[in-house]
Amino acid sequence: MTERRYNAFSDELRRVFGCRVQRVSVDAGLTCPNRDGTTGLGGCIFCGGRGSGSFGIRPELGVADQLAHGMAYLSRRYGAGKFLAYFQPYSNTYAPVEQLRRLYDEALSVPGVAGLIVGTRPDCLPPEVIDLLAEYARSTYFWLELGMQTSHDRTLDLLNRGHDAASFLDAADRCRQRGIRLCAHVILGLPGETGADMLATAMMLTRAGIDGVKLHHLHVMKDTPLEAMYRRGAVGCLERDDYVGLVCDFLERLDPRTVVHRLVGDAPADHLVAPAWTLEKSAVLAAIDAEFIRRGTCQGARLSR
Numbered sequence: 001m002t003e004r005r006y007n008a009f010s011d012e013l014r015r016v017f018g019c020r021v022q023r024v025s026v027d028a029g030l031t032c033p034n035r036d037g038t039t040g041l042g043g044c045i046f047c048g049g050r051g052s053g054s055f056g057i058r059p060e061l062g063v064a065d066q067l068a069h070g071m072a073y074l075s076r077r078y079g080a081g082k083f084l085a086y087f088q089p090y091s092n093t094y095a096p097v098e099q100l101r102r103l104y105d106e107a108l109s110v111p112g113v114a115g116l117i118v119g120t121r122p123d124c125l126p127p128e129v130i131d132l133l134a135e136y137a138r139s140t141y142f143w144l145e146l147g148m149q150t151s152h153d154r155t156l157d158l159l160n161r162g163h164d165a166a167s168f169l170d171a172a173d174r175c176r177q178r179g180i181r182l183c184a185h186v187i188l189g190l191p192g193e194t195g196a197d198m199l200a201t202a203m204m205l206t207r208a209g210i211d212g213v214k215l216h217h218l219h220v221m222k223d224t225p226l227e228a229m230y231r232r233g234a235v236g237c238l239e240r241d242d243y244v245g246l247v248c249d250f251l252e253r254l255d256p257r258t259v260v261h262r263l264v265g266d267a268p269a270d271h272l273v274a275p276a277w278t279l280e281k282s283a284v285l286a287a288i289d290a291e292f293i294r295r296g297t298c299q300g301a302r303l304s305r
């Protein structure tokens with residue numbers, strides 16, 4: 001096995017639980033303020049109709065049944081011993097607190113579920129929701145995933161995110177004060193961003209003391225505004241080797257204690273427009289390991305002490 005030069009989530013889970021742990025994605029049937037008109041309409045330009053990362057989930061089933069299906073599959077495929085319920089598509093704190101509590105408790109009641117990951121947006125964290133999340137952060141293994149994508153407001157505008165970098169930092173600060181561990185989503189290769197822009201995002205996360213990061217490259221999915229922009233040549237995608245180099249550059253500037261939850265995005269072949277190398281996830285991860293070894297560096301290597 002290739003030596004890993006970054007603080008991988010799978011290693012953190014093995015340290016905490018002593019066995020292989022898998023995330024199981026759950027669709028709670030919620031929506032997103034950037035789609036329903038509260039913050040914006042149409043959503044982020046890269047987002048498909050069922051929110052980001054919803055592929056393969058069966059929202060017609062309840063939370064417990066979705067988990068049971070996913071866990072049976074992941075047990076067979078990977079021999080996983082424990083599971084984290086991953087509330088992934090849309091904004092999973094965008095509902096009244098009692099509804100959220102019911103959803104999270106239903107997930108935790110499923111035998112084998114050892115914790116929660118909840119994905120959301122910076123504008124879906126009012127004080128009463130932070131109070132609720134702080135309860136779970138005290139009582140179970142818990143991560144809050146927060147979409148940031150970039151530290152640059154001009155790019156956030158172009159993506160139609162409906163929030164700025166300051167709102168992300170404010171939300172992160174409020175979470176930290178309550179002991180809620182936070183994982184930031186970042187996309188590399190966003191339109192108009194230079195390598196220096198992307199590294200500035202890494203430095204911002206390090207300065208902010210973010211607990212975790214989830215990286216992926218900009219990939220174009222069918223039936224999104226981004227697809228139209230891509231087809232008329234207004235945006236392009238990174239080459240695989242350029243992405244590998246950028247990931248290493250990025251991680252070299254990230255605090256070594258920051259947990260790396262993901263380094264390559266997932267996209268099913270029948271929904272993907274570009275780049276084709278998105279489908280070669282294992283090869284990309286191996287190339288990142290190899291590039292770190294070639295450089296003789298690791299996560300945090302370019303931070304001054």
Ligand code: SF4
Pocket residue numbers: 032033034035042043044047048051052089090091121147
């Ligand atoms: S915030 Fe998430 S769910 Fe909402 S439009 Fe953007 S990517 Fe889609």
